[in-house]
Amino acid sequence: MTWHADVAVIGAGAAGCVAAAAAARSGARVIVVDGGAGATALSSGTVDVADPGASSLDPLDAGAPLASAVEELARHEPQHPYSRIGAAGRAQLPAALGLLRELAADVDLVGAATPEAAMVVATALGTVKATALAQHTIAGGHLERLTGARVGVAHFGRIGLFDGRASVATLRLAVNGSAPERRFESFPLEIRFLRRGRDARSGVFELARLFDSDEMVDGLARATQATLRVSSRLQHLLLPPLIGLQRPCAALQKLEQALGLPVSEVCALPPSVPGWRLARALVRGLADHGVEVIRGRAVGASIGDGEVRGVDVVEAGGKTMRALRARRIVLASGHLVGGGIRADRRLMEPLLGLPLTLDGVPVADASERWLAPDYLQTQPVLRAGVAVNGELRPLDGRHPQPVLRNVHVAGSLIAGNDPASHKAGIGLCALTGWLAGRAAVAD
Amino acid sequence: MAFDAIIVGAGLTGAAIARDCARRGLRVLLCEARDIGSGSTAVETGLLDIGVSSDRERRRIAEAELELLQRIAGPLLTRLPLLWPLSATAAIGTRLRQRAQIARAQLPRAARLGGYRIALTPPELRAIEPALAAAASSGAVLTHAWWTDVPHLAALLVGDAIEAGAELRTHARVSALLRDESAVVGVTLVDDRGESIGSHAAPLVLNCAGAGSDDLAALAYGAVALTPIRCTLVRLARRCTGAAIALGGPSAGLRLVPVSHASVLGGWREPGPGGGDTRPRSPSVVERMLAIAARAVEGLAAEPVLEVASAVQARAADDPPQEGVPRRFRLIDHRAQGVGGLFTIIGGAALEHRWIAEQVTDALCRLLGRGGRCVTGERALLGGDAAIDSGRLAAQFQIAADVADRLVARYGWRAHSALRSNEPGAGLALVCRCQGISGAELMHALRHEAPRTLSDLCRRTGLGSGPCGGQRCLREAARIAREAHCWSASELLSELLAAKQERLESARRALPRLPLAALALDQMAHRLSANLDRFWRADRARRGRA
Numbered sequence: 001m002t003w004h005a006d007v008a009v010i011g012a013g014a015a016g017c018v019a020a021a022a023a024a025r026s027g028a029r030v031i032v033v034d035g036g037a038g039a040t041a042l043s044s045g046t047v048d049v050a051d052p053g054a055s056s057l058d059p060l061d062a063g064a065p066l067a068s069a070v071e072e073l074a075r076h077e078p079q080h081p082y083s084r085i086g087a088a089g090r091a092q093l094p095a096a097l098g099l100l101r102e103l104a105a106d107v108d109l110v111g112a113a114t115p116e117a118a119m120v121v122a123t124a125l126g127t128v129k130a131t132a133l134a135q136h137t138i139a140g141g142h143l144e145r146l147t148g149a150r151v152g153v154a155h156f157g158r159i160g161l162f163d164g165r166a167s168v169a170t171l172r173l174a175v176n177g178s179a180p181e182r183r184f185e186s187f188p189l190e191i192r193f194l195r196r197g198r199d200a201r202s203g204v205f206e207l208a209r210l211f212d213s214d215e216m217v218d219g220l221a222r223a224t225q226a227t228l229r230v231s232s233r234l235q236h237l238l239l240p241p242l243i244g245l246q247r248p249c250a251a252l253q254k255l256e257q258a259l260g261l262p263v264s265e266v267c268a269l270p271p272s273v274p275g276w277r278l279a280r281a282l283v284r285g286l287a288d289h290g291v292e293v294i295r296g297r298a299v300g301a302s303i304g305d306g307e308v309r310g311v312d313v314v315e316a317g318g319k320t321m322r323a324l325r326a327r328r329i330v331l332a333s334g335h336l337v338g339g340g341i342r343a344d345r346r347l348m349e350p351l352l353g354l355p356l357t358l359d360g361v362p363v364a365d366a367s368e369r370w371l372a373p374d375y376l377q378t379q380p381v382l383r384a385g386v387a388v389n390g391e392l393r394p395l396d397g398r399h400p401q402p403v404l405r406n407v408h409v410a411g412s413l414i415a416g417n418d419p420a421s422h423k424a425g426i427g428l429c430a431l432t433g434w435l436a437g438r439a440a441v442a443d
Numbered sequence: 444m445a446f447d448a449i450i451v452g453a454g455l456t457g458a459a460i461a462r463d464c465a466r467r468g469l470r471v472l473l474c475e476a477r478d479i480g481s482g483s484t485a486v487e488t489g490l491l492d493i494g495v496s497s498d499r500e501r502r503r504i505a506e507a508e509l510e511l512l513q514r515i516a517g518p519l520l521t522r523l524p525l526l527w528p529l530s531a532t533a534a535i536g537t538r539l540r541q542r543a544q545i546a547r548a549q550l551p552r553a554a555r556l557g558g559y560r561i562a563l564t565p566p567e568l569r570a571i572e573p574a575l576a577a578a579a580s581s582g583a584v585l586t587h588a589w590w591t592d593v594p595h596l597a598a599l600l601v602g603d604a605i606e607a608g609a610e611l612r613t614h615a616r617v618s619a620l621l622r623d624e625s626a627v628v629g630v631t632l633v634d635d636r637g638e639s640i641g642s643h644a645a646p647l648v649l650n651c652a653g654a655g656s657d658d659l660a661a662l663a664y665g666a667v668a669l670t671p672i673r674c675t676l677v678r679l680a681r682r683c684t685g686a687a688i689a690l691g692g693p694s695a696g697l698r699l700v701p702v703s704h705a706s707v708l709g710g711w712r713e714p715g716p717g718g719g720d721t722r723p724r725s726p727s728v729v730e731r732m733l734a735i736a737a738r739a740v741e742g743l744a745a746e747p748v749l750e751v752a753s754a755v756q757a758r759a760a761d762d763p764p765q766e767g768v769p770r771r772f773r774l775i776d777h778r779a780q781g782v783g784g785l786f787t788i789i790g791g792a793a794l795e796h797r798w799i800a801e802q803v804t805d806a807l808c809r810l811l812g813r814g815g816r817c818v819t820g821e822r823a824l825l826g827g828d829a830a831i832d833s834g835r836l837a838a839q840f841q842i843a844a845d846v847a848d849r850l851v852a853r854y855g856w857r858a859h860s861a862l863r864s865n866e867p868g869a870g871l872a873l874v875c876r877c878q879g880i881s882g883a884e885l886m887h888a889l890r891h892e893a894p895r896t897l898s899d900l901c902r903r904t905g906l907g908s909g910p911c912g913g914q915r916c917l918r919e920a921a922r923i924a925r926e927a928h929c930w931s932a933s934e935l936l937s938e939l940l941a942a943k944q945e946r947l948e949s950a951r952r953a954l955p956r957l958p959l960a961a962l963a964l965d966q967m968a969h970r971l972s973a974n975l976d977r978f979w980r981a982d983r984a985r986r987g988r989a
Contacts (some may be wrong), residue, residue: 042964044972057981125918126932129974163922169932170978177981270968271915336963343959344747367955371962375944376976379966381959420970 001322003294005031007440008311008326010298010351011340013040014047014426015411015433016332017282018099021289022437023330030291031324033298033313034283037276038338039412040426044123044267045274047100047109047133048419049093049427050082052118059128060143060178065116066132067093073424079360079383079416081432082424086390089435096434097133097427103285107277108136108249112144120144122153123267124162124241126170131267132427135274137248140264141238147182149235152189153266154224162240164188167266187234193223208242208273217244217251221258228259237261241268248277278426294324298333301352307406308352328406328440331394332433335385335412347384349413352404357397357415358384378421385415392436410436446472446610446645448807449630451617451659454484455593456772456788457651458600459800459819465607466822467804467815472643473609474632476616478899479601479892480594482653483754484793485902486676488700488709490687491794492525492588508794509589511820516827518855519596523701524686525588526563526572528739529581574684576741588687590700593793595853598892598903599824600796605893606825613895615640620648620663626783627663647807650787654755660787665777667787668760672770673715673753675728677708680747680910680958683740690736699736703849703878704909705749708732715755728753729956750908751952757789772799774806825891826855836862842871846879854887861887874923875916877909885920889927897921897938898945912961913946914968933982940979943969 005028009020012034024030050070053063063069070090074082082090101109111133112119118130119142128143153171155164168188175183194207202210210216220243228234243265244251255263268274286293296315301308302323310325333340333351342350347363347370349356356363363384370381386409387395393402394409411429412419419425450461453475461473475481491512493505513520568575568583575583605611614635621629621642629644650667652659657667683699683706690697696710711732729751737744759773772791777783786807791799801817808815823829837847840862850858862871862883874882884904894900897920906920907913921939924930930938943965950957969975 039967043967046972048971051977053977057984059978059981123973125973125975127973127975127978129972166922166925166932166935170936173932173936173982174978177985267972269915269918269972270964272972336960337967339960343955343957344745345955368951370954370959371947371951373948373951375940375947376970376979379962382963382966420966420976423971423974425967425971 002310003031003313003322003324005029005292005324005326007031007328007330007437008033008324009330009332009437010311011035011038011332011334011338011411012283012286012293013038013279013332013334013338013411013429014100014282015429015436016330017103017286018096018430018433019330019332019408019410019437019440020286020291021099021103022434023441024289024291026438026441028441031326032286032291032293033311033324034293034295035297035333035339036295036316037279038334040282040429041276041279042270042272042337043275043278043426044269044272045107045135045276045278046121046129046131046138046267047097047427047430048423048425049132051423052130058178058182059174060120060182062112062118062120062130062144066118067116073422077416077422080422081388081414081417081428084388084390084414084416085392085432085435089390089431092434093427093431096431099434100282100426100430101133103289104278104281106281106284107274109133110136110139112142121267122167122171122238124167124269126167126174128171128174129267130423134267135248135278137243137252137265138241138267138274140252140262141236141266143182143184146184146236149184150233151184151186151236151238152228152234153186153238154189154191155240156194157190157192162242164190189227189234189237191220191223191227193220204242204271204273205245205276208245211242211244211251212246214254217254218258221255224255224259234261237263238266239263241265242273245273245277298324298351303352303404306404308404311351328408330408330410330433330436330440331386331413332410332429332436333413335382338412340411340413341385343381347381349386352407354386354394354403354409355396356384357387360387360397362397378418382418382420383416385413385417387415391439392432408436408440446470446643447811447813448472448647448649449474449643449645450649450651451630452476452482452651452653452655453479453597453601453611453613454482454651454653455480455487455597455600455793455796456791456799457649458597458604459796460649460651460788460803461609462600462604462607463800463804463817463819464807465604465609466818467808467813469807469811469813469815471604471609472612472645473601473604474612474615474617474630476614476652476655478613478895478902480597481902482655483674483756484597485594486674486709486752486754487593487793488676488698488707489590489593489702490523490525490588490698490700490710491520491591492586504798505792505794508798511797512589512794515820515822516591516596516599516824516855518830518851519599519824519827519853520589520591521852523588523590524571525586525689526568526575526686527584527586527689528568528575529583572684572686572688574740574742575688590687590702592853592905594902599827601893602825602891603822611893612640613893613899617659617662620785622663625781627785646784647810648785649803649807650785653789654757656757656787656789660777660782660785663777663782663785665780665782665785667757667775667789669757669789670760671715671755672712672758674756675709675711675732675751675753677729677732677751677953678749678908679706679708680749682706683743683746688736688739690739697732697735699740699743703845708736712756729953746956747958748953748956749910749912749958750949752949753952759790762790774803824855826857829856831856831858833858840871842881843879846873846881849879850884857887874919875906875909875911877911877916878905880904880906880916882919882923885923886927889924894924897924897942900924901942901945907942907946910958910961912950912965913942914961914965917942917946918969933986936975936979936982939975
């Protein structure tokens with residue numbers, strides 16, 4: 001049996017989901033192949049667009065407006081996707097983020113109060129980061145709101161691998177390095193709630209699942225109240241990022257009501273509960289747009305006459321291969337983390353065999369250039385990917401005409417973006433997804 | 444305080460000598476430029492076997508040492524079958540076959556000592572080790588060997604020395620030798636930043652600095668005639684075989700050794716550039732090692748590599764390399780060069796470390812006019828004196844069987860106290876899921892094995908060398924170490940960065956076989972999600988201003 005679609009989207013991360021929803025809006029029949037947890041699920045669950053504070057040494061400084069940070073990146077890095085899609089493409093960023101928010105309604109992505117400004121949130125390590133959109137449970141901890149406040153950083157005695165004391169020590173380092181008008185006070189707060197014996201060995205996902213039950217949330221509220229009674233007056237409480245897998249917003253609201261003070265989660269590090277929540281919310285949101293989702297892996301493609309006729313999909317749990325035929329393909333299979341690029345003595349794109357480029361030239365087998373000697377330098381292999389033209393069609397790095405006529409590339413597979421250095425993560429994926437999805441149904 | 448002897452270099456040899464000296468009542472200072480077992484000790488495969496030496500005296504020593512080691516550190520040794528596929532070791536094949544015949548006559552003793560045992564026919568070989576299909580047609584010889592984590596063994600030796608009163612300085616490099624006319628009478632130490640941390644006097648200075656021993660001797664205008672031998676160790680991403688395999692290669696030393704969830708390919712020695720360079724002689728060395736191994740072990744040619752380590756082992760220049768024969772040890776008295784009080788020890792095989800230490804300490808005691816009997820062959824190492832059942836340990840603490848096995852293999856009966864050192868916090872939670880390293884084990888290592896930095900802790904426990912590349916475990920370990928060492932937040936971050944940097948360097952050498960996804964995820968986690976790079980830069984700028 002064969003599936004038939006107008007547009008087949010390979011990959012159900014941020015790029016794939018936005019591309020599918022964007023294409024489905026025009027009435028096309030869209031099928032998404034969801035290969036399981038990729039880089040979106042393994043992210044911190046915040047939507048990063050660019051680093052607005054790249055030039056500032058003040059850690060709490062939200063920096064320049066996001067749009068100008070994006071323009072800056074496009075100007076300095078001619079190979080960067082922001083540069084490839086041109087000013088018209090970059091102008092679509094608000095629309096793309098709008099669709100992303102619509103899709104991920106379950107986790108309620110929130111931006112800063114002033115449009116265009118970045119929010120700055122504390123991470124689980126105690127460092128701070130700027131981001132464009134954060135999930136409702138994290139956005140409450142936007143550091144601008146905490147200015148001058150006494151903030152408690154709750155932890156369960158290192159259960160859940162979140163060390164409140166170490167985080168506060170680092171957070172204070174950030175605060176002390178910041179301008180006086182942005183500072184706030186932070187205190188570690190150990191809540192004796194989770195049991196050492198059993199819960200100590202649970203991973204973050206097992207712990208987060210515990211907080212899906214109302215009794216556990218009530219219990220946490222009572223334990224927190226007991227701790228707050230003996231400690232000084234706090235004006236905000238930051239929690240480890242594991243308050244519920246299914247209904248985190250409801251759990252948080254319940255806690256806020258019981259404690260009478262604003263509560264939020266800190267930004268997580270992978271493997272993170274918020275990242276998992278975001279990935280799941282996006283796939284769920286696809287249903288409202290009439291997009292069909294196949295859980296399975298795209299393992300091969302039939303290519304002929306400069307076109308992809310279809311891809312072969314092995315459904316999750318199944319063994320047999322089924323064909324998915326589509327007029328247009330959006331390839332949003334991710335980078336090294338998501339499996340869109342495989343590194344086995346050489347770098348390759350395994351599904352369509354698209355040529356990979358690094359800094360505008362075909363990626364060489366000279367592997368010594370893949371990694372830089374310094375951990376803090378930009379790692380070239382992260383910038384490697386599929387070169388695209390302004391319409392996000394794949395190029396081979398030598399000729400101006402696209403390699404395959406009916407393919408658009410979206411997300412982190414596109415060459416030129418090193419998310420670790422350029423700080424353009426899910427936001428850029430959403431934008432390229434939006435552009436690729438619309439381009440796929442344009443003609 | 445004056446010492447009787449100062450030992451420079453805490454590799455396996457230096458640690459063993461420090462232990463012997465301290466146990467005989469000498470006041471000993473052991474100083475090390477980096478960390479215990481961080482030089483050429485770190486590139487040992489850890490496989491202890493009698494080898495194929497035709498030197499009867501060396502074989503006798505090796506047999507005696509294996510027997511003693513089982514007595515003093517029995518629980519810390521893991522028994523491993525060692526297969527010698529005859530096709531891979533053609534040059535020594537004939538000799539091996541003869542040995543197998545001899546060994547059959549003396550089976551009980553040979554079995555106990557790991558002597559040669561049985562010549563396997565091809566079907567027998569296929570049954571024992573299916574992965575050896577490629578080499579199965581010509582059969583193999585099966586012997587027994589033992590495995591131990593050699594850098595960890597060095598740390599245990601140092602621990603025993605400290606218990607007997609020795610003093611230890613790690614991250615203390617000798618910047619100058621104190622001199623009294625023509626004799627060396629002490630050392631001046633500097634820390635990692637090159638700042639002086641004091642001078643110490645002693646009538647005897649022992650140079651166990653391995654590849655750096657020539658540089659050290661040069662500080663007193665002495666010289667060590669050594670040939671640098673570059674030794675390379677490759678850590679593969681999975682456990683490829685159940686038995687250890689002898690694969691031939693240069694000087695017949697190449698071995699594939701299963702180590703918990705991974706396999707290491709090591710014992711590759713060839714003359715190479717000296718100095719502290721940690722790169723293999725050329726990138727193609729790894730490919731050549733894998734190509735030779737793939738002749739015997741099927742599928743190894745495509746195996747991903749997690750890390751590559753390389754270090755220089757010094758061989759005395761007048762010790763001719765001989766196939767299958769480990770390096771001879773030399774005790775050099777620099778008096779012949781007009782420098783009194785300075786002695787250099789180079790060479791020697793890992794299995795002989797205790798015997799070498801006994802010889803050297805005997806000589807030192809004679810020089811100092813001190814008596815004292817060597818007890819290192821009788822006194823058990825910490826945790827090595829009583830067996831412990833890992834199954835019962837697993838049941839008592841409700842931990843996984845492989846985690847318990849690992850603890851027992853590393854700490855002997857002290858595994859029990861390691862598991863109890865889990866306060867405060869959640870010590871039994873696994874910090875490293877790839878290798879089953881718990882917070883309790885890290886705390887135990889922090890308390891008893893003297894790691895100064897996070898990288899030291901990783902070296903001591905093997906943390907971060909699994910398939911995840913230290914993506915999550917390093918930051919958890921940093922927090923545990925922070926509590927033990929009272930690091931400030933800024934110190935915590937710079938320790939984390941230093942450990943990440945070290946990891947990246949050993950991973951880079953594994954290119955292009957490195958599975959890059961773990962590294963990409965690590966960069967995403969720490970630089971994109973946690974924004975640590977901006978933090979590190981700001982911290983550096985702040986300290987630069989101060």
